Amino acid sequence: MKVKESEYLREKKPLLKKLLDALLEKYDYASILATDSLGKIYSVSKTGTNIREDANLTERGFCIKICNKGEIAEYSFNEISEEAIPGILKNVEENLVSLDGAIPAGIEAYHIDGLSDEKIVLNESTEYEEDPEELGNEKIIELLTRISEKGRAYDERFVNCSAAFSYQKYTKMFLSRNKDMTQNVMWSAAWLVVMGAAGEEIKDSYQPMSILGGSEILKNLEGTLETACKTCIELFDAQPIEPGEYECICMPDVTGMIVHEAFGHGVEMDMFVKDRALAQQYVGKQVASELITMHDGASTIPEVATFFFDDEGIPAHDTIIIKNGILQTG
Numbered sequence: 001m002k003v004k005e006s007e008y009l010r011e012k013k014p015l016l017k018k019l020l021d022a023l024l025e026k027y028d029y030a031s032i033l034a035t036d037s038l039g040k041i042y043s044v045s046k047t048g049t050n051i052r053e054d055a056n057l058t059e060r061g062f063c064i065k066i067c068n069k070g071e072i073a074e075y076s077f078n079e080i081s082e083e084a085i086p087g088i089l090k091n092v093e094e095n096l097v098s099l100d101g102a103i104p105a106g107i108e109a110y111h112i113d114g115l116s117d118e119k120i121v122l123n124e125s126t127e128y129e130e131d132p133e134e135l136g137n138e139k140i141i142e143l144l145t146r147i148s149e150k151g152r153a154y155d156e157r158f159v160n161c162s163a164a165f166s167y168q169k170y171t172k173m174f175l176s177r178n179k180d181m182t183q184n185v186m187w188s189a190a191w192l193v194v195m196g197a198a199g200e201e202i203k204d205s206y207q208p209m210s211i212l213g214g215s216e217i218l219k220n221l222e223g224t225l226e227t228a229c230k231t232c233i234e235l236f237d238a239q240p241i242e243p244g245e246y247e248c249i250c251m252p253d254v255t256g257m258i259v260h261e262a263f264g265h266g267v268e269m270d271m272f273v274k275d276r277a278l279a280q281q282y283v284g285k286q287v288a289s290e291l292i293t294m295h296d297g298a299s300t301i302p303e304v305a306t307f308f309f310d311d312e313g314i315p316a317h318d319t320i321i322i323k324n325g326i327l328q329t330g
Contacts, residue, residue: 002125003184006036006171008060013173015080016062020175022089029067029115030176033311036060037170040132044144045162046152051137057168063311064092070111117178120315124308125184128214132167132188135215140165143218147225151194154229157236161229162193165218174313183308187212190221194232205232210304259294267321267330279330287327294322 016032023030039057043050063076073096077088103109132140144163151161167188174181191208207228211217250258263279271277288294298307298316309315320328 001129001131002127003169003186004125005123005182005184009034009036009171009173009182012080013175015082015085016173016175019064019080019085019088020177022085023064023066023092024177026093027066027068029065029117031065031117031179031313032173032175033063033065033313034173034175035062035170037168039166039168041164041166042137042140042144043162043164044141044148046148046160049141049145051141054166054168057166064088066092066096067112067115068096070113071109072112072115117176119178120309120313121180122308122315123182126186126212126302126306128186129216130214131186132165132215133169140215140218143222147192147222151192151225151229154194154225155196155233157196157198158194158229158232159197160193160195162195163190163221164192165190165215165221167214172307172309172311174309174311176313179313181309181313185212185307186214187304187306188214188217189304190217192221192225192228194228196232196236198236201236203232203235205229205235207231212302212304212306256294267327269330272330277330279327282327283329285327286325288322288325290325292322292325293320295319296321 012034016034020030020032037057037059039054041050041052041054061076061078062080063074065072065074075088075092075096077084077091080088144165147163148161151163152158154161165188167186169186171182171184187210189208189210191206193204193206195202195204197203205228207224209217209220209224211220265271266277267279268277272280295301295318297318298305298310300318307316321330322328
């Protein structure tokens with residue numbers, strides 16, 4: 001099933017277009033980003049049960065961007081109605097347009113030629129098998145409680161087993177003179193923490209997972225419980241690794257993180273523009289095995305970080321960073 005568009009944003013879209021038309025009469029460029037999202041977290045452990053709205057993932061509001069005489073400015077607001085439009089336009093005029101007096105002495109204003117605004121119309125949704133809202137709080141807590149209790153009973157040395165689930169469902173709308181884009185996305189994450197005690201020694205095993213989807217992930221969470229429990233037991237007899245150099249074979253998802261932290265920041269395109277990227281010297285040269293091809297971008301594969309366009313209204317891409325071992329670009 002596909003994630004449905006926010007009814008709230010659907011209802012407000014005619015007003016947003018009216019506001020946009022008024023902005024475009026005055027300014028060289030104008031766009032509006034509208035967001036409506038819900039995020040929730042569920043957790044069950046020996047110490048208690050918790051359900052809460054995730055403040056970091058729950059938001060509803062709008063952001064105007066204008067480009068006027070080569071200068072960019074933004075204005076955000078939370079409510080829109082027919083009566084509110086004149087006030088919003090007035091705030092934009094008074095607070096954003098006359099910025100010359102706000103620039104401190106000794107700082108030179110940076111002007112641009114304009115912002116790209118190619119013709120794009122889209123309305124895309126990610127897919128899911130089970131909607132957490134339809135499953136309901138009671139059922140989700142029931143599933144997490146069963147997993148937590150089963151984990152605590154697995155071994156007499158286990159003192160706790162925490163089972164948790166979170167999700168975010170959002171609709172984002174981007175409107176400009178030439179763009180009319182809407183995306184509807186839902187992603188979910190779940191994790192287990194098994195904690196055991198042997199004498200004064202405490203060991204814990206952490207098993208996280210995530211999907212571009214809904215509460216169907218809870219089925220996978222229960223399936224990893226035994227792995228988490230066995231890992232915790234094995235850690236009781238584990239010895240510290242001896243310092244030194246080791247050859248490691250990693251799964252692709254782990255490799256991506258290692259690569260990002262090892263040299264990823266140095267090949268970001270802003271570093272190229274500033275001439276701070278050592279990687280510039282290696283474009284077109286071999287930097288990895290011929291077996292390696294590395295992708296970067298929100299449209300590469302359907303995963304938690306997938307989106308169809310960003311908050312600037314730029315469509316998602318699949319960029320090939322390394323192809324057959326050869327560095328292609330930043």
